[in-house]
Amino acid sequence: MSRGGADDGLIDIEEHLATVLAATPTLDAVDVPLAAALGRTLSEDVRAAVDIPVFDNSAMDGFAVLFDDVAGASPESPARLRVVADLPAGTALDPVLAPSEAARIMTGSPVPSDATAIVPFEDTAGGLADSLGDITVIAGPARSGAHIRRRGEDAVVGDVVLPAGILLGALQVAAAAAAGVDRLTVGRMPRVAIVSTGSELVAPGAPLERGQIPESNSELLAGLVAGTGAEVVLRASVSDEGDGPREAITAAEALGADLVVFTGGVSAGAYEPVKNTLGDRMAFSRVRMQPGKPQGFGRTTSGILLFGLPGNPVSAAVSFEVFVRPALLRMQGRRDLRRPVLRLSAATAWRTPPGRAQYLPVTIDRSDPAAWRAVPATSGGSHLAGGLGRAEAYAVVPAEVSRVDAGDPVDVMLIT
Ligand SMILES: Nc1nc2c(c(=O)[nH]1)N[C@H]1C(S)=C(S)[C@@H](COP(=O)(O)OP(=O)(O)OC[C@H]3O[C@@H](n4cnc5c(N)ncnc54)[C@H](O)[C@@H]3O)O[C@H]1N2
Numbered sequence: 001m002s003r004g005g006a007d008d009g010l011i012d013i014e015e016h017l018a019t020v021l022a023a024t025p026t027l028d029a030v031d032v033p034l035a036a037a038l039g040r041t042l043s044e045d046v047r048a049a050v051d052i053p054v055f056d057n058s059a060m061d062g063f064a065v066l067f068d069d070v071a072g073a074s075p076e077s078p079a080r081l082r083v084v085a086d087l088p089a090g091t092a093l094d095p096v097l098a099p100s101e102a103a104r105i106m107t108g109s110p111v112p113s114d115a116t117a118i119v120p121f122e123d124t125a126g127g128l129a130d131s132l133g134d135i136t137v138i139a140g141p142a143r144s145g146a147h148i149r150r151r152g153e154d155a156v157v158g159d160v161v162l163p164a165g166i167l168l169g170a171l172q173v174a175a176a177a178a179a180g181v182d183r184l185t186v187g188r189m190p191r192v193a194i195v196s197t198g199s200e201l202v203a204p205g206a207p208l209e210r211g212q213i214p215e216s217n218s219e220l221l222a223g224l225v226a227g228t229g230a231e232v233v234l235r236a237s238v239s240d241e242g243d244g245p246r247e248a249i250t251a252a253e254a255l256g257a258d259l260v261v262f263t264g265g266v267s268a269g270a271y272e273p274v275k276n277t278l279g280d281r282m283a284f285s286r287v288r289m290q291p292g293k294p295q296g297f298g299r300t301t302s303g304i305l306l307f308g309l310p311g312n313p314v315s316a317a318v319s320f321e322v323f324v325r326p327a328l329l330r331m332q333g334r335r336d337l338r339r340p341v342l343r344l345s346a347a348t349a350w351r352t353p354p355g356r357a358q359y360l361p362v363t364i365d366r367s368d369p370a371a372w373r374a375v376p377a378t379s380g381g382s383h384l385a386g387g388l389g390r391a392e393a394y395a396v397v398p399a400e401v402s403r404v405d406a407g408d409p410v411d412v413m414l415i416t
Pocket residue numbers: 196197198200201213214215216217218263264265266267268269272291292293294309310311312313315382383
């Protein structure tokens with residue numbers, strides 16, 4: 001569908017993404033130990049198997065006391081107590097405390113059932129140095145319960161500590177561990193084949209004959225794929241002649257691939273291997289974006305998703321962000337498929353392509369923490385593969401915006 005009645009044959013980004021996602025299955029879930037869960041997508045809610053905290057415990061190194069014994073204690077009016085027990089972390093002891101008795105206690109140790117407050121060492125005359133006989137409290141705790149961390153105040157058994165569909169980062173895996181959970185159900189890693197096309201491509205670092213360039217898209221895509229939690233099972237480079245793309249699909253199928261990403265060979269030239277050999281399996285569209293206008297997408301009869309991204313390096317990077325990444329996340333069961341977007345002001349003016357949404361590689365000027373600014377990393381050309389290396393985000397400018405002036409608010413999609 002064309003926007004605003006413009007009859008330019010381009011389809012909207014959302015329309016192409018909807019086509020992609022409609023064809024994208026959620027893969028099976030697998031059960032993994034915590035150590036293997038980092039970077040994966042959680043498939044089922046995680047419920048606490050133990051309370052957090054597990055038991056009432058001390059927040060301070062000091063003494064477990066009866067609040068009434070020490071309330072209002074001061075240097076002028078100290079409270080004297082007798083230490084009847086010593087409670088290191090891990091102890092199972094639960095000593096009885098009679099009036100005027102205390103237990104020395106360490107941070108994290110279980111608070112005796114009789115105790116109603118903790119007095120830190122700093123609030124006693126003798127401190128740690130004189131802590132196992134009689135002690136003198138010179139500052140009473142502010143309230144009953146002071147410095148006691150209560151059982152279950154964070155979560156109780158059965159509470160959902162992590163909801164299905166989220167990315168498991170270090171914080172989330174640690175929360176599962178704290179909740180007494182040792183295995184997590186996560187989306188299976190999608191298996192991805194990456195296929196570069198182009199007779200001009202040679203390995204990076206190889207001597208270049210006239211007309212040849214270093215192949216860089218497979219490095220780009222392997223990194224981007226890994227960043228989604230998927231695994232690369234095949235990297236291949238095929239020439240512009242012959243049946244390379246079809247052979248690559250056969251090889252990918254043999255490796256159990258769920259998705260094949262081609263770059264190059266999808267536009268309007270005489271040698272377009274993806275377009276010319278895979279027309280029976282993929283549809284080729286022109287999407288209202290720059291870079292990333294030519295897009296191929298389809299599916300094999302066995303259900304492997306096929307993406308034909310444009311070969312220009314920035315086009316390939318942006319196309320991956322906008323179409324392939326959401327598909328790979330959906331396969332793993334991720335609920336939120338979007339990157340975080342900040343609205344920042346443009347540091348300089350820049351040109352935008354008429355009638356196409358722009359994804360401009362940018363850096364973020366953080367020199368004023370209250371006013372971050374988007375700084376173009378390139379002039380916007382889809383071939384500027386070196387400048388792409390400076391980028392940490394894309395400024396996303398809608399198709400109907402004809403220019404960006406310095407100070408204009410722009411949406412900035414974070415990609416790191
Ligand atoms: N007559 C038209 N020509 C072009 C159109 C159009 O609409 N009409 N669209 C342009 C746009 S927009 C793009 S984007 C490109 C897309 O072209 P292809 O996807 O067919 O890609 P190639 O022609 O194979 O390569 C484009 C460019 O990228 C370099 N490249 C390709 N693969 C790699 C790789 N793996 N590593 C590094 N660089 C790579 C290649 O050498 C070319 O310079 O088409 C426009 N043309």
